[in-house]
Amino acid sequence: xSSDFAQFQEAFFEEAAExxxxxxxxxxxxxxxxxxxxxxxxxxxxxxxxxxxxxxFGFNAVAQFTHKMETLxxxxxxGQKAVSPSIADLLLTSTDxxxxxxxxxxxxxxxxxxxxxxLTAELATASASDAQPAVVGSVKTETASSQRxxxxxxxxxxxxxxxxxxxxxxxxxxxxxxxxxxxxLTQITLDASRLPNLSEIDPxxxxxxxxxxxxxxxxxxxxxxxxxxxxxDSVLTIEEREALSVKCEMAExxxxxxxxxxxxxxxxxxxxxxxxxxxxxxxxxxxELDQALAQQKRVxxxxxxQKTVTPQQLEQxxxxxxxxxxxxxxxxxxxxxxxxxTAKIDKLINLVGELVxxxxxxSDLGSRFEMSHLPVLLERMAELERNTREIQERVMSIRMxxxxxxxxxxxxxxxxxxxxxxxxxxxxxxxxxxxxxxxxIESIGDxxxxxxxxxxxxxxxxxxxxxxxxKQEIGTIRLNAxxxxxxxxxxxxxxxxxxxxxxxxxxxxxxxxxxxxxxxxDDQIWPLIFRPGFSTAEQVTDVSGRGxxxxxxxxxxxxxxxxxxxxxxxxxxxxxTLKLPLTLAIIEGMTVRVGQETYIVPLLSILESIxxxxxxxxxxxxxxxxxxxxxxxxxxxxxYEVFALQPEITTPTEAILLILETEGExxxxxxxxxxxxxxxxxxxxxxxxxxxxxxAGATILGDGTVGFILDVRGLLEIARHGTSAxxxx
Amino acid sequence: MSKTAxxxxxxxxxxxxxxxxxxxxxxTVIQAEDGKDAVKKVSAGMKLDIVVxxxxxxxxxxxxLIKELRKLTTFKFTPILMLTTESAAEKKVAGKEAGATGWIxxxxxxxxxxxTIAKVMPA
Numbered sequence: 001x002s003s004d005f006a007q008f009q010e011a012f013f014e015e016a017a018e019x020x021x022x023x024x025x026x027x028x029x030x031x032x033x034x035x036x037x038x039x040x041x042x043x044x045x046x047x048x049x050x051x052x053x054x055x056x057f058g059f060n061a062v063a064q065f066t067h068k069m070e071t072l073x074x075x076x077x078x079g080q081k082a083v084s085p086s087i088a089d090l091l092l093t094s095t096d097x098x099x100x101x102x103x104x105x106x107x108x109x110x111x112x113x114x115x116x117x118x119l120t121a122e123l124a125t126a127s128a129s130d131a132q133p134a135v136v137g138s139v140k141t142e143t144a145s146s147q148r149x150x151x152x153x154x155x156x157x158x159x160x161x162x163x164x165x166x167x168x169x170x171x172x173x174x175x176x177x178x179x180x181x182x183x184x185l186t187q188i189t190l191d192a193s194r195l196p197n198l199s200e201i202d203p204x205x206x207x208x209x210x211x212x213x214x215x216x217x218x219x220x221x222x223x224x225x226x227x228x229x230x231x232x233d234s235v236l237t238i239e240e241r242e243a244l245s246v247k248c249e250m251a252e253x254x255x256x257x258x259x260x261x262x263x264x265x266x267x268x269x270x271x272x273x274x275x276x277x278x279x280x281x282x283x284x285x286x287x288e289l290d291q292a293l294a295q296q297k298r299v300x301x302x303x304x305x306q307k308t309v310t311p312q313q314l315e316q317x318x319x320x321x322x323x324x325x326x327x328x329x330x331x332x333x334x335x336x337x338x339x340x341x342t343a344k345i346d347k348l349i350n351l352v353g354e355l356v357x358x359x360x361x362x363s364d365l366g367s368r369f370e371m372s373h374l375p376v377l378l379e380r381m382a383e384l385e386r387n388t389r390e391i392q393e394r395v396m397s398i399r400m401x402x403x404x405x406x407x408x409x410x411x412x413x414x415x416x417x418x419x420x421x422x423x424x425x426x427x428x429x430x431x432x433x434x435x436x437x438x439x440x441i442e443s444i445g446d447x448x449x450x451x452x453x454x455x456x457x458x459x460x461x462x463x464x465x466x467x468x469x470x471k472q473e474i475g476t477i478r479l480n481a482x483x484x485x486x487x488x489x490x491x492x493x494x495x496x497x498x499x500x501x502x503x504x505x506x507x508x509x510x511x512x513x514x515x516x517x518x519x520x521x522d523d524q525i526w527p528l529i530f531r532p533g534f535s536t537a538e539q540v541t542d543v544s545g546r547g548x549x550x551x552x553x554x555x556x557x558x559x560x561x562x563x564x565x566x567x568x569x570x571x572x573x574x575x576x577t578l579k580l581p582l583t584l585a586i587i588e589g590m591t592v593r594v595g596q597e598t599y600i601v602p603l604l605s606i607l608e609s610i611x612x613x614x615x616x617x618x619x620x621x622x623x624x625x626x627x628x629x630x631x632x633x634x635x636x637x638x639x640y641e642v643f644a645l646q647p648e649i650t651t652p653t654e655a656i657l658l659i660l661e662t663e664g665e666x667x668x669x670x671x672x673x674x675x676x677x678x679x680x681x682x683x684x685x686x687x688x689x690x691x692x693x694x695x696a697g698a699t700i701l702g703d704g705t706v707g708f709i710l711d712v713r714g715l716l717e718i719a720r721h722g723t724s725a726x727x728x729x
Numbered sequence: 730m731s732k733t734a735x736x737x738x739x740x741x742x743x744x745x746x747x748x749x750x751x752x753x754x755x756x757t758v759i760q761a762e763d764g765k766d767a768v769k770k771v772s773a774g775m776k777l778d779i780v781v782x783x784x785x786x787x788x789x790x791x792x793x794l795i796k797e798l799r800k801l802t803t804f805k806f807t808p809i810l811m812l813t814t815e816s817a818a819e820k821k822v823a824g825k826e827a828g829a830t831g832w833i834x835x836x837x838x839x840x841x842x843x844x845t846i847a848k849v850m851p852a
Contacts, residue, residue, distance in 0.1 A: 004838070005746050015741060042787070048785045049740045052814055052835045053742050053743055055814070055835055055836030168830045169807050171851050229830060229849070
C-alpha cells in the first residue's frame with residue numbers, strides 16, 4: 001500500500017460518507033423520478049468517486065463492490081436499463097452494504113461476506129447485459145516486473161509517431177530521454193522523407209520517423225511502456241538484434257527502473273493464511289480446505305469438551321470479549337474531525353490579527369501610562385472586548401453544522417418503515433439549514449430516529465383507518481428545525497391518531513406510576529410516556545417497542561441540556577418538540593450562594609424555588625429529610641452539608657429551596673440565596689482536576705473566581721444514599 | 730523556478746493526495762474542483778507546466794476541460810494527464826481524442842504519479 005497516501009485516509013472516510021449520503025438520497029429521489037438523468041449522473045459520480053479513491057488506499061473490497069454498483073448505475077444512466085422498484089431496492093441495500101464495507105475498512109471490523117457476495121451476485125445479474133469482468137481494484141501492474149534476461153540485449157526500434165504528437169503536448173525528445181534511461185541509446189537516425197513541401201507544412205504536425213538502437217538489460221515490455229501514451233497510434237517495431245556485437249554497458253543501478261509491485265498489493269504484506277497457500281500450490285482444493293476449516297474447533301468449544309470450563313463460563317467470557325470489541329470499535333469510529341469552510345478560518349485569522357494589534361496597543365499604552373490616557377485606555381478595552389466576543393462567536397460557528405446532516409437519514413428510514421408497516425407516509429423536512437453544534441447533531445440522531453419511528457409506527461394509522469376517519473390516505477410526518485431565543489427547536493409532527501389519554505392512564509396505573517384516584521391534567525399525563533418501561537403499544541412490532549422506549553429519548557435530550565415536550569390532539573396528531581441548547585459548551589445557569597461560595601444550577605433543571613413553611617420539612621427514618629411540596633414528598637439536600645461549607649442559614653424556613661428535576665425525579669436543594677441568572681462556559685472537572693460527586697463542571701465567574709456547576713443527577717444520588725460518601729470522596 | 734501544476738478533481742481527497750505528492754516534488758500546485766473551476770482559474774492567461782485532471786466531474790467533466798484547454802494558445806502544447814479507472818477504457822479514448830497527453834490509472838501510488846509526469850514533461 002502506498003504509505004505516503006495513508007495520511008489521507010481520514011479525509012477519504014469523511015468524503016465517502018458524504019458521497020454515500022448523496023447516493024442514498026439520490027436513490028430515494030430516483031424512486032419518484034426514475035427518468036431524472038441529472039440525478040442518475042450525480043449518483044453515478046459519487047459512486048465512481050468512492051471507487052476511485054478507495055482503490056488508492058487499497059480498500060479493494062470497497063472498490064470492487066462499488067464497481068459493481070457503478071456498472072449497474074452506468075447502464076441506468078445510459079438508458080440501457082430502466083429504473084425499476086426492484087433495482088432501486090437493490091441499489092439501496094447495496095448502499096447499506098457499501099457503508100458497512102467502508103466502516104470495516106475504517107475500523108477493521110470484519111464484514112458479513114455472505115451479504116457482500118449475495119449483493120455482488122445480484123448486482124451482476126441486474127446488469128446482466130454487461131460483459132465486462134470486474135477488474136477494478138484488482139492488481140494490475142502496468143508492466144511485468146523486470147524479469148532480467150540473462151544479459152544485455154540490443155534492440156532496433158523503429159518509430160513513426162502519430163502526426164498529432166505535438167498537439168497533445170508530447171515531445172519526441174522526451175521519449176528518447178526515457179529510452180536512454182533504460183540503457184545505451186545509439187545510432188539514432190531521423191527519417192524526414194515524409195516531410196512535405198514547405199508551403200504544405202502544418203507546423204503543429206509531426207512528419208518525422210526515427211530509427212534507433214537500444215542496448216539494455218530490460219525486458220522488451222519496459223521499452224514498449226515508454227511509448228505507452230502513443231503506442232496505439234504509432235507505427236512501432238522493436239526487434240531484438242542478437243547477432244550484433246555492441247559494446248555492452250550494464251545499466252547503472254542508478255538509472256535502473258524499478259516497477260515495484262508491492263505498493264499495489266491489496267494486503268499490507270502480512271503473510272497469507274496457510275490454507276490459501278496450500279490452495280495456491282495446488283496441494284488441496286478450495287472445497288477440501290473449506291471442509292477442513294468447518295471441522296476446525298474454536299478454543300472455547302475444545303475447553304468445554306474437555307470440561308475445563310462450563311458453557312456458562314464460556315458464554316460470559318465471550319460476552320466480555322464482544323463488549324470489548326464493540327467499545328474499541330466505537331471508539332475508533334469516533335475519532336472526530338470537522339470540515340470547515342476556509343472562509344470561516346480566514347475570518348478568524350483576521351480577527352486574531354486584530355486582537356494582536358489591540359493587545360500591542362494596550363501594552364504600549366501600559367508602558368507609558370498617565371492618568372490623562374484613561375479615555376484611550378477605556379476605548380482600547382472596549383475594542384478588546386469586541387474582538388474577544390467576535391472571536392468567541394466565530395470559533396463557536398466552526399463547530400456549527402446544518403442540521404440537514406442529521407435529517408438526511410430519515411427519507412430512507414420513513415420509506416422502509418412505510419413499506420414494512422404497509423402504510424403510506426410522506427415525510428416533509430424543513431429548516432435543514434439551521435445550524436447546530438456538531439456534537440449535538442451527532443447525539444440527536446438516535447432520539448430523533450426513535451421519535452420518527454414512533455410516529456410512523458404508533459402515530460400514523462393504516463390507510464384504511466385513515467380513510468374511514470375522513471383523512472387523507474397518505475399520512476404525513478414533518479420534521480422541522482428552527483432557532484428561537486438562543487435555543488434550537490426540532491419538532492417531529494405527525495397527523496395520526498394522537499395520544500390516547502385513557503390508555504396512558506390505565507397503563508400508568510398498572511405500572512404503579514400514578515394512583516387510581518389521582519386527578520391529572522393532560523400536561524401531566526403526556527410526559528408519563530417518557531417514564532422508563534412505559535410502552536402502550538399492544539403488540540411489540542419489529543420497528544418500535546423494542547424495549548428502548550421514549551425514556552431513552554428524554555434521557556438523551558436531557559443529557560444534552562435540552563428538553564422534550566408533547567402536544568397532541570386526539571384524532572389529529574402529535575407534535576414532539578425538542579428544545580436544545582445552541583452549544584454544549586455554554587449553559588444557561590442560575591447562580592446561587594451558599595456561605596461564601598457561588599454555585600451554578602442549570603436553569604433547565606429548576607422547576608421552582610420555594611421558602612418552606614414551618615413544619616414542611618420533616619425527618620423520616622431511613623430516608624433523611626423530606627419536604628412536602630403540594631402533597632408530594634421530595635428529598636431535601638442541604639448544600640452546605642454535601643460540600644462541607646460554613647452556611648449563613650441552617651434553618652430551612654429561612655433558606656431557599658430549589659426544586660430540581662432530572663429524568664422525572666425531583667429533589668429539593670437548600671441554598672442561602674439566589675443571585676441571578678447568567679450564561680456560563682463549562683470547564684470539565686475530570687480534565688482539569690478529578691470527578692467530584694454532585695458537580696458537573698466548573699466555570700469562571702464574572703469576578704474571576706471559580707464557580708461550580710451542580711450535577712442534579714449526582715445530587716439526587718446523594719439525597720438517596722446520604723452525604724457521607726460524597727464527603728469522603 | 731518551480732514548475733506549476735494544475736490538479737482538477739471533484740474529490741477533495743484525491744486532490745489533496747495529488748497536490749501533496751506534487752508539492753513534495755517541488756511543484757507549485759493549483760487546485761480546481763471541476764472543469765468549470767479549472768477554466769476559471771486558468772483563464773487569466775496563466776502558464777502551466779502540467780495539468781492532471783479527473784474525468785468524471787460535475788459541471789464540466791475532464792474531457793470537456795481538455796477540449797477547452799487545447800483551444801487556448803497557452804495550453805496548446807501543455808502536457809495534460811487524465812486520471813482514469815481501468816474500467817473506463819472508452820473514456821480514455823475520448824480523452825485522447827480531446828487532446829490528452831496521457832493517463833494515469835487509478836489506483837496509483839506517488840511513485841507512478843511522479844514517473845508519469847516526468848514522462849510527459851519537457852525537462
